[in-house]
Amino acid sequence: MDKPKISERDWLYVLAMTPGLGRRTIRKIGETAGSFQNAVDHWLMIGEELGLSVELVQQIDRKTNAAAVMPLLAKREASPIRFLCILDEDYPSLLRQIPDPPLTLFYRGDRKLLAQVAIGVVGSRKPTPYGRASCAYLVKELAQAGLVIVSGLAYGIDGEAHQAALAAGGKTIAVMGCGLNHVYPPRHRALYEKIESFGLLLSEYPPDTPPVPGLFPERNRIISGLGLGVVVVEAAEKSGSLITADCALEQGREVFAVPGPIFSLMSEGPHNLLKQGAKLVTRTSDILEELPLVYAGATDTAIADRKNSSSTTLSAEESVIVEAITYEGVHVDELVQQLEPHQRKNVHQLLIQLEAKGVLAALPGGYFARR
CATH class of the missing domain: 3.40.50.450 (Rossmann fold)
Structure with missing residues (x-):
């Protein structure tokens, strides 16, 4: 079956969506053929030149005919996951400069x-x-x-x-x-x-x-x-x-x-x-x-x-809590044990206030640490 005439970025997408094809092989395909359109137009010859397996060559031949390509592109356009590739002008410039840039980027x-x-x-x-x-x-x-x-x-x-x-x-x-x-x-x-x-x-x-x-x-x-x-x-x-x-x-x-x-x-x-x-x-x-x-x-x-633009003025009760907490983090149970009996009454409320002020950071597992 004849190969459809579509854009280079669409051919890159089709090849990227083909199981068994990685970015290095796709890059070789483009370099060997001069373009992805030329590659699929002369696919059997290109596949043989690259030494690809017979199974992979046949699979790509099936994936690149019009009956398979057009529904695949239509499904892409209907998906919430969008597509960007190295052929696009707005591909990230810093990423383009790395030794092995990704050919395709999918995003939400x-x-x-x-x-x-x-x-x-x-x-x-x-x-x-x-x-x-x-x-x-x-x-x-x-x-x-x-x-x-x-x-x-x-x-x-x-x-x-x-x-x-x-x-x-x-x-x-x-x-x-x-x-x-x-x-x-x-x-x-x-x-x-x-x-x-x-x-x-x-x-x-x-x-x-x-x-x-x-x-x-x-x-x-x-x-x-x-x-x-x-x-x-x-x-x-x-x-x-x-x-x-x-x-x-x-x-x-x-x-x-x-x-x-x-x-x-x-x-x-x-x-x-x-x-x-x-x-x-x-x-x-x-x-x-x-x-x-x-x-x-x-x-x-x-x-x-x-x-300084936020409230960092601490009450006497808050200061006691802060002094008992390290930058490495202290579990709330350990904190309570360090305090005098009369200082333990509002510990949880004070911790919430100090976190809101940006003085403490709440960590998983009941730990708090100074910022």
């Missing part, structure tokens, strides 16, 4: 975020209360400075980064290691839906692609590639988060590391990065001063002004 949410200045934030899947508090503190101020926060929707620091950005009224992009028809991890469904409404969900994989372990390291190059740098908040010595840091270095991006307690296994990753020359981060200005001059005004002074 606010596509305009791809054109805004962004920074990646990654870390341990099992962070300590200190790690969660550090992430929430830094992300809040980065988001308030106007940066889009990019992470991977995973448990731990990824989820904390997305949540902190949204809570601060900022924007966030979740780069997924599966198709957008899958919510992974499943317990992040509410976060997935919130990001779709107020941020952007992004994947290079077709919508029905299941979460396969090998895809997650691949997506890390997109997390780093979309931003000007990557912040690593807690990671074990052989953490997947360090793959993102390696990608950032390969792409010429900045790498920032948050130091932690020397006795914590979760500090080994950031500390090793610091030994290798990563920028040490103890406050938001350590990150902002390395970014373009457009953010030169978002220094400690600007951040301090924002803090």
